[in-house]
Amino acid sequence: MKLTLLTFASETTGPDRVVPPTGFTARLTLFTAAAMAFLAVFALALSLATGRLADRWADSLARSATIRISAPPEQMDAQVAAVQEVLKTTPGVASSRVMGDDEMKGLLKPWFGPDLPVDALPLPKLIAVTETGAGVDAEGLRLRLQAEAPGAIFDDHTRWRRPLVAAAERIRTLGLLSLLLIFGAMAGMITLAAQAALAANGQVIATLRLVGAKDAFIARAFVRRFTTRGLIGAVAGTVLGMLAVALLPSTDAAGGFLTGLGFSGAAWLWPLIIPPIAAIVAFAATRFAALRMLRRLR
Numbered sequence: 001m002k003l004t005l006l007t008f009a010s011e012t013t014g015p016d017r018v019v020p021p022t023g024f025t026a027r028l029t030l031f032t033a034a035a036m037a038f039l040a041v042f043a044l045a046l047s048l049a050t051g052r053l054a055d056r057w058a059d060s061l062a063r064s065a066t067i068r069i070s071a072p073p074e075q076m077d078a079q080v081a082a083v084q085e086v087l088k089t090t091p092g093v094a095s096s097r098v099m100g101d102d103e104m105k106g107l108l109k110p111w112f113g114p115d116l117p118v119d120a121l122p123l124p125k126l127i128a129v130t131e132t133g134a135g136v137d138a139e140g141l142r143l144r145l146q147a148e149a150p151g152a153i154f155d156d157h158t159r160w161r162r163p164l165v166a167a168a169e170r171i172r173t174l175g176l177l178s179l180l181l182i183f184g185a186m187a188g189m190i191t192l193a194a195q196a197a198l199a200a201n202g203q204v205i206a207t208l209r210l211v212g213a214k215d216a217f218i219a220r221a222f223v224r225r226f227t228t229r230g231l232i233g234a235v236a237g238t239v240l241g242m243l244a245v246a247l248l249p250s251t252d253a254a255g256g257f258l259t260g261l262g263f264s265g266a267a268w269l270w271p272l273i274i275p276p277i278a279a280i281v282a283f284a285a286t287r288f289a290a291l292r293m294l295r296r297l298r
Contacts, residue, residue, distance in 0.1 A: 025193040025200075026229055032193070033233030033278050034240070036186040040179055040274050041241025042261075047175030048270065049261045054168035064157060065136065067096075067127040071151035079149040080125055086144050087129065092136035099126040186230075186278060187285040194226050194289035205294070219290035223283060230282025234275040242271050 067087075071079045080098060087096045104123055129136075138156050145152040198205070208218055245262045263270065 025197040026225070028193045029190055029226055029229040029282070030233040030236075032186060032189040033230040033282065034237035036182050036189075037234040037237030037274050037278055038241040038244075040182045040278075041238055041245060041271050043175050043178040043182060044270055044274070045245050045261050045263060047172045047179070048263060048267050050168045050172040050175060052264075054165050054172065063094075063131045063133070063135075065129040065131060065138075066155045066157070067129060067145070068153045068155065069125040069127070069149065069151050070153075071149075073122075075151070076125060079151050080127070082149040083127060083145065083152050086141070086148050087127075090136060090141055090144070092132050092134050094130045094132045096127055096129045099128055183277065183281050187281050190226060190230060190282050190285040191289045194222060194286045195293055197222060197226075198290060198293040215291065215294045219287060219294060222290045223286045226286040227279055227283045231275055231279040234278030238271050238274045242268070 067083055069076065069079050069083060084096065084098075087093050104126065136156070138154060142154050145154055205218055242263075248262055
């Protein structure tokens with residue numbers, strides 16, 4: 001009768017109230033969840049940014065092409081005019097323009113420096129072509145150019161576009177893999193913290209068993225406590241991570257890929273899934289550790 005009353009009293013006060021404060025393990029759980037959530041925000045931002053980058057590269061390069069004309073100086077103007085006439089009657093060509101010497105110098109500057117004598121070099125003429133959404137029949141255009149302007153070569157940037165898009169896709173995959181590793185590390189740290197807390201409360205566990213508490217009830221007390229702390233820490237880390245991402249330079253202000261590492265529009269909602277996932281990880285890790293340790297402490 002006495003054991004039954006004690007068990008009833010402990011259950012009515014709530015499972016997490018029968019276990020004393022766990023000290024450093026609680027702080028460790030909070031810090032681990034916050035740090036991992038902070039890193040998860042950046043890993044998620046990296047995945048989304050590389051996804052946008054791959055789409056932008058695929059879209060922009062897919063709708064642009066270049067025609068390079070290599071011919072003797074006395075034939076250059078005639079071949080340029082012939083190419084422009086071909087482009088005017090080619091379906092899928094939105095616009096075209098001949099690139100000037102200043103643009104050519106800008107393209108060659110990273111390779112040869114700013115003092116390159118463009119006028120003194122027999123450089124080919126470049127015609128920038130912008131395609132419509134339907135695109136251009138590349139093989140048909142190449143055959144027409146071969147007949148009308150033998151010195152013209154059509155380049156649709158396929159050999160440049162595919163490696164860039166593939167690289168961006170691989171970086172996005174690495175970002176998603178980093179998320180899995182982060183949550184795996186969080187599970188490992190919380191498991192260790194829960195095991196330490198259970199080992200430190202061996203006498204409390206023995207007393208609870210003495211008054212009739214079952215292992216499921218004792219495990220629930222530790223699971224609830226560590227899950228709550230994991231959720232609180234993850235919320236704090238997610239908020240700090242989102243603030244850090246928001247403070248990064250914008251793409252328009254500084255340019256480049258790393259400055260575009262962030263969220264845009266509705267993508268700002270994605271980090272909100274990190275705290276619930278962290279809570280689920282903490283729940284699973286603590287429950288596994290608690291039931292395992294309780295079997296050992298019998």
